Amino acid sequence: MVGELSTSGVLRSIRLIIRDKSVVIGTIMLLSIGLLAVLAPYINIPYFNSMIFPRFSPPSPRNPLGTDHLGRDILARVLWGARISLAIGICAAGLASVIGIVLGSISGYFRSKVGTVIDGLINVFQVIPAFFLALVLLVIFGSSVYLLMLVIAITTWPMIARIMRAQVLSVKERLFVESAKAIGCGDLHILFKHVIPHAIPPALAYTILEIGAAIMMEAGLSYLGLGDPNYPSWGRMIYEGQPYIVSAPWISLIPGAFLVYTVIGVNLVGNGLLRIVNPKLAQR
Amino acid sequence: MGVYMVKTFTLRIAVLVTVMLITLPLFVVPYEVSAQTSTGSITCPYKGGTLIIIHMGDPKSFNPDAKADDPLYAIASNIFNKLVTLDVDYNVIPDLAESWEVSPDAKAFTFHLRKNVKWHDGTPFTCKDVKYTFEAMQKYKGVAYSNLKLDMLEGITCRDDYTAEFRFSDSNAPFLGFLAWYGTFVLPEHLYNKTEYTDWMDPNIPALSKPVGTGPFKFVEYVKGSHVTLEANKDYFAGAPCIGKLVFKIIPDAVAAMQSFLAGEGDVLGVTPPLSEIPRINSTEGVLVLARPMPSRYFMAYNMAQEKGRITLNKDVRFAIAYAINRTEIVEKAFSGYGFVAKGMYVPAIAWAYNPNTQPPSYNPAKAEEILDRLGYTKGPDGMRRLPDGRVLELKLVIWQGAQTEAMAQIIKENLRKIGIEVKIEVLELGAFQEKAYKDKDFDMSITNGFWGPDPHNMHMRFSSKGSHNLPGYVNPVTDDLLERAAKEPDLEKRKQLYWQAQEEFAKELPYFPLVDVVGFYISRTDWKGFYWELPGKVGINVYAQVWWAKGVTTTSLQPTQTTQTTQPTQTATTTPGGGLEQWLLPVVVVIVVLVLVALVLTRRRGT
């Protein structure tokens, strides 16, 4: 069956992926950004915080993407920003997914007290509007790159947990699980070695989408001024360019464009994976 | 089938109606005529019109003395009066008090109040109102409580209806200055002093939401988040104002405020725009931008709290950091040139107390490097200096959130990076800043700004160990003593000497490093004249009593601006942003037609 984590399953999935055009496009987009991000320190661009250029210059040969209000080169900042924004997005989503997968699986598998408690936890966290909670946390503790990752992860794990839980619930009922139990395998052993690998694909696909959501959330939080001022994440750049939006729009619009580009890429890939995992939609 | 037809139909209608509702107002052109006749005395070349101020925020209430309420301040200045007030040069000028005497020991202040002043509801104003206001301030700890040293207030006596005497248990030299400044508006005793109210912020007090004052404008309405409307008080003691209505349009966001102003939706821009936009605003037709230095400055405080191993406790380090900071660059980049590299340890704008001989260090990065090398902070392979134990020399710079402070912090970070010091910026929003910076002192350096007037006693608050607002946590018995004595010294010349000495000490020790002296901007449309910044000595800050619509008088010399209906008191032509129906009539019609077509198409394929 499609969606299982077995070698043939994976290969089949990869074949499906390649056939899906949108996913290919998305992957290309992501790889391009990722490449730029990784290579940033080696390209010959000015230091992202050097203020040696004339302020507010529109894009020109010397500064291909223009300069900002302090005279810093925007191209350099955007490339470094790629590293920061991607790092925040990936780590936050990763963290959220780890928490979500673990808690979701436990709650799905153990219908006992533990399961109910975690259920309740998931419900509570779902009711709290994510953005709101993030706001309050950041206002309390100030802001830094690591804190942003943490905060975004804390507010977005419930979604993944729910998916995981639903998956585990259905996988749990399958025959091979029953047989494993009959043989006498321990619960935890069954959970980790058998149930989770079968239940995980939708959660993983969703995690990819979470990366996009995390990047957007970071942008939103930075837009309110809660980003990390020491690094030029894209959201932070949009925030800094806000007051000059009319006279020097490129300061905000360029990082915004990069952001949209990246999120589109992420969404294409994530959606593609989701489609593979839910085969019914791939038919007809 | 029938059910579905109905559903389609209703859906179709819903779409059409929504579309229509949304686009209909575009076809409407608003008109309003308001004419004012006034029995005048403030000379009014033209009477009538509505002046719109683009304002920074919602007032928290309409009691201007209970809490700090910056958004209320400008509004309250037009509804209420103080005993004395400050003009645009921060000089004390008379308001409700025509004249006053100060005892030689500065313990007793006698004010002679104006006669024939009426509250907006007709009740006469007397000394009883003054007595109530300040006693309430004392009892309920109004915002000016500590400034006015009301803890030392023994009592207020009304010798007669128009003479008020304040008695203090100790000498209160700065009293007049602070009395003219903030949170000292006189409130109507007959509306506030009732036994059924718990205090002066009791929600049952009608005057809290419909204020009654003695000022040039009466309260009309307040729509939260949108605007406050005032109308002229024809019985104002200085004469009826020339304009008919005064409206404060609330737009806190600097960019939106600027946009709104440029679009003609306001006549005075009361929100400071991004400084880089000033040239553009200035060159806009019909707009006038004036700049004046203010006794406000941005400064950097070093953490002076005693703790083992704290680097900023080393005077040489403090000087080295100061030498490394390029303040000219800060003025150019963070302030777009609209500011001054801070001069002296106190502000030049309060001229009598400013000591020109004590200047903070100027930009000299070579000297900074030399000092740091001498102290043993050698540079590592990455260019960053190391502490004796090998860790990178890293300092924490804490600021509160704002475009200006953040820009300054970035520049300082870069300046210091060049001499090998790593700076980690921490941005806190204002509330967290006040806790972490002021209370916990969790920083190596911190930048803040502040109003350093109207009296040099401000220095006591900021840098004396007993000061309520000592950001660096600075303790120095020498300056403490000088500032305490100066607060009690009635003789102006002796006070000045004491403050000069204090500044010398500050310049030697450098517990704080003044960065930029602020320039204040007055941005208005040339259609209007008579603003308080044009009339020093006559009108208090923020009071719009003397403003008149200059466009209405064709004989006065004005810049040639776009001609509109010249006799209408309200500028109807500039109301609709983008001026002119024709410009957007066509695209709008197209949009509507398209939407209608789309709706029809979608609904036609369905159901039937």
Next chain:
Amino acid sequence: MIIAVSIIFFLVNLAPGNPIYFIAGDPVFLSPAVVEYYTKLWGLDKPLYERYFIYISNLFRGELGNSYRFGGPVAQVIMERIPLTLSLTITSNILAFIIGTFMGLRAARSFGKGLDSALTVTTFFFNSIPGFFLGILLMLTFGVHLRLFPVAGLMDLRNPKTGIMLYLDIAYHAFLPVLTLTLILLPAYFKTVRDSAVQQLGEDYVLTLRAVGMDERRIFNKHVFRNVILPPITLLAIRLGFSLAGAALIENVFGWPGMGRLLLDSIRERDYPVLMGIYFTIVVTIVVISIILDLIYGILDPRIKSRG
């Protein structure tokens, strides 16, 4: 739900930043006497758990307390702003729902072909843009460069209108924020409907109906539609629940004085009572709507199953 409220209560109260500092404004005005006065007035001197119990008991009585900033009752402060935010979010949600559903259905009908791809791509794009960024873009294009719509605020203040004109004026100012929100909300509705419709079209009963000779359009409109309409309605309901909190960023961009702004301001100024009040309102709304949803599901579901 109580747990949720409690978590926020503790968090908020633990936050650094004493609200008293805000009463004083510039800390130059601060003095121990002032601090003491207000601490007593607001009961901040009581230990944390005591304040907690007082708050919860007040909650049960329906009492939300008084705002630190405004001095007036929290309920009133919130009530004043709610209609503004709701007018934005409800309008946008309904518009997005209607348009999204239409588009989703059309797309499902031409699955895999031109219209479907075009619509999918467009909505995909809007799904990937942060709301505030889109708001900024629209404001720039329509508000500044084309000067078609006002840039900020609620209404025209130079010539304030009354009655019908007032409503129209507000609607005019609301256009851009509503447009932004609608575009952002649209993709989710679109996707839900489309996916659901596509799935339905693959179901057996559709094949049966086709075999019987029923007209394609009729199959679609009468049967598929009914099965498809439920998920977006669910989404609509959920979204309405979250709507109070949702529009904060967009309100910020357009200077729309609604609850979002109130929320941000309250956080900044540590107006705990208002903050808790807003939060409480949001949570209550969400919970209530969830309950209603469950009830509706119970009613609608068996009926659909029997028709399928």
